[in-house]
């Protein structure tokens with residue numbers, strides 16, 4: 062039995078993909094812009110040519126919708142539920158903030174239920190995720206952000222970087238491309 066800490070956005074669901082689609086619409090429909098200006102940019106505000114205020118306004122208006130409607134990644138439900146049924150403890154740890162969402166806990170809880178994902182605990186608006194991992198004696202932490210992997214790993218906890226378009230350059234952590242690889246990695250138990 063392992064205690065597994067799991068990020069939400071871009072680890073179990075495709076949040077960033079929907080952010081880009083909605084930001085493009087928002088720029089055209091609300092801000093009167095031309096939509097995506099720099100398609101090869103690394104982050105969506107640069108893609109849209111927005112400053113910090115543009116990003117803040119967009120998040121205040123649309124983040125709730127995006128996070129409620131982000132699509133679950135292939136096999137995330139099947140693998141997480143299998144791990145749960147096998148007796149592992151599933152702990153979701155998300156940075157989702159009260160600053161932009163009226164109730165990030167309820168939003169995430171409802172999304173997990175709607176998508177039929179089983180879990181034991183859910184933490185939101187965490188800041189650094191190290192405290193939640195240490196307090197819950199997490200054995201393996203899975204996230205798409207190198208910074209989160211770095212923080213948690215510095216506390217001596219094993220981490221797994223979930224592959225995404227924007228973390229290709231990162232080579233300090235073991236990496237998985239999809240949820241079936243997560244299952245195999247956990248079953249090897251070599252962490």
Ligand SMILES: [Mg+2]
Nearest residue numbers: 068070071205
């Ligand atoms: Mg994430």
